[in-house]
Amino acid sequence: MISAPIIDHEQCTLCRQCVTVCPQRVLTVERDAIKTVKDECMLCSHCYTVCRFGAIRFDPEALTGIAMKSFPYTERMYAPGAFSPSDLVNFVRSRRSTRRFTGDPVGAVALSDLITFAVTAPSGSNCQTWEFLAINGREKVWNLALEIRKFFIRLNRLAKNPLVRYLSVPFIGTALVRYFNEHLESVEMGLKDAEEGKDILFHDAPALIIIHGRNEGSTPLEDAQYASYNITLLAHALGLGTCYIGYAVESINRSSSIKAYLGIPSANRVHAVLAVGYPDVKFDKLALRKPFQARIV
Secondary structure, eight states: OOOSOEEOTTTOOOOOHHHHHOTTOOEEEOSSSEEEOOSOOOOOOHHHHHOTTSOEEOOTTTOOOOOOSSSOOOOOOOOTTOSOHHHHHHHHHHOOBOOOBOSOOOOHHHHHHHHHHHTTSOOGGGOOOEEEEEEESHHHHHHHHHHHHHHHHHHHHHHTOHHHHHHTHHHHTTHHHHHHHHTHHHHHHHHHHHHTTOOTTTTTOSEEEEEEEESOSSOHHHHHHHHHHHHHHHHHHTTOEEEEOHHHHHHHHHOHHHHHHHTOOTTEEEEEEEEEEOBSOOOOSOOOOOOOOOOOO
C-alpha cells in the first residue's frame, strides 16, 4: 500500500495548489515537477481535492471515496457560500432527539450508510481512530439493556453502603458520593421498570450504533462526537430518529464484562451510543433554546 499522493506528471500543470494546501509539507516542486519529500502524509487528501486537473490520486487501499446503498447518491462539491445557510440551519434545528420509536426495524443497509457517512467527519490530525458497532434487532438491544441493568444493580448496591461510599473518596474522588446523591433514585426507578420489561434506557429502539476506539490521537473524543453527529443528521434525512444514551456510555466504559459481551477491546473507550429507529412522534415546531452568553472580542 502506498500511503502518499501519486502524481500524474502528464496531467500536472505545476499550478502548485497541492503544495500550498498540504498541512504536512509532504509535497514540493523539484526540477519542474511535483515531488513527495516526506513519508509523513496524514492522508487528508487536501491535495487531491484542490487539483482540478486530475493529476493526483491515492492508492485505493489507503484512501477511497464513499458509496451509499440505501438512497441514490451523486457526489457534488459545495463551495463556501454555495449552500443556503437558512436551509442548513432549519434542517439541523429540525433534528430532534427521539425517545419514542415504532416497532419497525432498521435495515442493515441503512445502518451501513449511517456509518459510512460518519467517517466523513473531521478528525484531529486525520487520525480516524474510531471504530463502530451496530446492534441491529430489538431483541439484541434489549439483551444489552439487561446486561447494563446488571451493572447498575451492582453499582447501586455499592452506592447505598455508606461505608463503601465514603471509603472510596481517596481512590475515585467523590464520584460514588455524587452518583448516590444525583442519580441513584432515578436509576432505581429504571431498574424497576426494566424488571417489568420496560426499556427506558434505549426507549424500545430497534437498533444501536456504538462508537469506540483507542484513546490515541490528538482528539479522539471530539472525533467520535463529530462522527456521531453526522449519523444523527443523515438519520434525520432518511426519516430515522436518534438519541444519545449517556448512561450506556458510562456503564460500558466502567464494565469489562459488558465490553467483553459486546466484543469491544478492553483498551478501547466508548465515546457515543446512539439509539436508532423510526420515530413514533411528530415534531411540528423548531425547539426553543435557553439564553446563552457569548463574547466576541
